[in-house]
Amino acid sequence: MVTLKELSAEELFASGHRLCAGCGEGIINRMTMKALRGPTVIVAATGCSEVATTIYPFTSWRIPWAHVAFENAAAVASGIVEAYNAMARRGAWDKKVDVIAMAGDGGTYDIGIQALSGALERGHDFLYICYDNEAYMNTGIQRSGATPHGAETTTSPAGNVIPGKPEWKKDLIGICAAHGIEYAATASPAYWNDCIMKVRKGIEVNGPAVIDVLSPCPLGWRHDSARSIEMVRLAVETRYFPIYEFERGKYKLNLNISKPKPVEEFLKLQGRFGHLFKPTYRKNVIDEIQQNVDANWNRILKLCAN
Amino acid sequence: MTIVGLTGDEAVAYAVKQSKVDIVAAYPITPQTIMVERFSKYVADGEVQTGYVCVESEHSALSACVGASLTGARVFTATASQGLALMHEMLYIASGLRCPIVMGVANRALSAPINIHGDHSDMMGSRDSGWVQIYAENAQEAYDWTIMAFKIAEDNDVQLPVSMNLDGFIISHCMEGVDLLEDEAVNRFLQTRKPLFTIDPEKPITVGALCFTDYYFEFKRQQVEAMQNVSGVLDRVCKEYRGVSGRNYGALETFGMEDAEAAIICLGSTAGTAREVARKLRAQGKKVGVVKLWLYRPFPIEEVSAALKRVKALAVFDKAISFGAPYGALCSDVVSALHTLKEEPKILNVVYGLGGRDITPSDIELVFNEALDTAKLGIVKEKAMFLGVRE
Amino acid sequence: MTSDKKGGWKSLPMGAVVLDAGSSLKYKTGDWRAFQPVVDKEKCVNCLICWIYCPDSAIIRREKWIEINYDYCKGCGICAHECPTKAITMVEEQK
DSSP states (O other), X not given: OOOGGGSOOOOXXXXXXXXXXXXXXXXXXXXXXXXXXXXXXXXXXXXHHHHHHOBTTOOOBSSOEEEOOSSOHHHHHHHHHHHHHHHHHTTSOOOOOEEEEEEESIIIIITTHHHHHHHHHHTOSOEEEEEEOSSBTTTTSBOOXXXXXXXXXXXXXXXXXXXXOOSOOOOHHHHHHHTTOSEEEEEOTTSHHHHHHHHHHHHHSSSOEEEEEEOOOIIIIIOOXXXXXXXXXXXXXXXXXXXXXXXXXXXXESSOOSSOOOHHHHHTTOGGXXXXXXXXXXXXXXXXXXXXXXXXXXXXXXXXXX | OEEEEEEHHHHXXXXXXXXXXXXXXXXXXXXXXXXXXXXXXXXXXXXXXXXXXXXXXXHHHHHHHHHHHHTTOOEEEEEOHHHHHHTHHHHHHHHHTTXXXXXXXXXXXXXXXXXXXXXXXXXXXXXXXXOEEEEOSSHHHHHHHXXXXXXXXXXXXXXXXXXXXXXXXXTTTOEEEEEEOOHHHHHHHHOOOOOSOOOBTTBOOEESOBOOTTTHHHHHHHHHHHHHHHHHHHHHHHHHHHHHHSOOOSSEEEESTTSOSEEEEEETTHHHHHHHHHHHHHHTTOOEEEEEESEEESOOHHHHHHXXXXXXXXXXXESSOOTTSSSOHHHHHHHHHHTTSSSOOEEEEEEEOGGGOOOOHHHHHHHHHHHHHHHHHSOOSOSEEEETOOO | OOOOTTOOTTTSOGGGOBOSTTGGXXXXXXGGOSEEEEEOTTTOOOOOHHHHHXXXXXXXXXXXXXXXXXXXXXXXXXXXXXXXXXXXXXEEOOO
């Protein structure tokens, strides 16, 4: 637990970047910077944050930051971690540096899954943060493996025959847990304390740690930019995005939502789900989503009970 | 002088061991596998302090290498064929981010059809990627060039990645007596890498920024300059290496070119066979010669023009096809380079050896005789020849 | 081609490395706004909720209340929406 006043006022993530007004990634970048414990290097995958925060010759990052490509944040981070270790072995490096890889859901769930899997299996000491805004936002809102069922994206449009994405969201925490890593967790920036503490925990873990942070996207989700935090609070309050962690083989629910709001409360505020409220789809898809939310919640409760 | 029986792959692994590399991140692929396997044994036996990252793909191999290189570490990787093709985007990124990575490539044919044997299609497919490219004729050269590659790559005027190529199976798996330097000699020659910039929390920098239309061009122009600087740096490094090893290296090596009227120019192991054939034909009074290019990128225009200026007919050996192009890759470059000569030799492009198809002395003798005919008559009977293919 | 203030290939740092950490401060995003947040200092309890949620690091912590850094504030409205005492109002930009 930490109070806001205890957090450093220093802004290691500087203003002047060109993320959209109300962008969740900006909030997640700031919260991450507040959670650092010492010298840190960021490895970013191609994506909104990478592109908008480092337009040459401007950079918002006041700590070392490297972007290499889209699908390899975890592989690049692996190289950096081991290089510092190697240089330390020959007496050429004596600093303890934390390495954090940051990538969107595109660069994590889909094109980046291989590199992430490899890095987790090899057990490098780094933290991996996924800005999960549930689509390939930077290239214009195309569907990803993290896009939820029924969401409209440009490659899963709501058409006359198909009402948005047919498939369901991948279980990233399950995938990470299956690698036997020490720590994997979900987080929502609306719960800033939980989010910041988790980033810090992930940094402190000796080995790989993964945090999937739900990131509101006013443009892609189609909601008022002022409601960005409200979106990712509702996501939790409706059990749509459960906040839980996997630590040393055990699951733990961090935020128990005993009286959940119907998922419809979350869906109705976003343009990407707007088509579901039309008479054609209303009965089917929203019900499907609610059933899935309930089933997923029960699944997680069961995991936590073991 | 220590002569050890080593295959090309083993010789490269040994050179990497002596070069005090900090990180090797690599993925196995035939015929490079022995490089990584031999190196893993050095690590397991504690003979090196290198961090060996067993990555899950070649793309991740070069990605991890780029990350490591950005910290200021000395880095090596190795691959071939499909692996090189898989890391294709990373090749451009490594050179664009100015990482002095050295990569051993056991040249192998590209699918499809799948073929595990040696030809140059893999590296030829990446010739525009901004990597310095060197070709070794045998295990000795593979050993020597690997060591020199680090020095060339890390030079302040270069700061580019270097690929050290050796023919898959023909060199990679062929055992020869390799004259090894003492560890101390390699240490003194190479010394520790002194990077121009690193990702260091004490001096935070941003690497890999987005460059719009107003900046991208300038950084590419910087790479052009660096590539041009390679010639001078290579000469200097080879001269210094001669002092350490007694062996002569440079952009290219010639045989019989002082009076050759017909010549063959090629890369890699074929030069050895060609030289033997040339020796035999020269003994018969035929004026033939061989030019072996060590340095392919940057293309040594001046050295090639100078070597070929008296030649009347030139057979350019391409161990890869450039589909749809007027000539094979090497031939295109040679023809462009020779454009500056007052009298250009007649060109015969020989595509050969694809998928590891063997090339024999009698094949080469056939080409030399063709070239000699062309030199005498002044006409080229067949501009392009597919040597060794069944019709 | 003459090189203007952006610098030519000879003078720019190698490999597009940005040596000036935090140089984005030179780029004022304040002119993106259509609405600007206005703080009622009487109502502000300095809870810092707006500060932690601002994507643009545009909230300045003062001793007794917060201030908006209008050089960079994009007018997203999160601060006004989340403020527990309703101390912040979004007011249309006067051009």
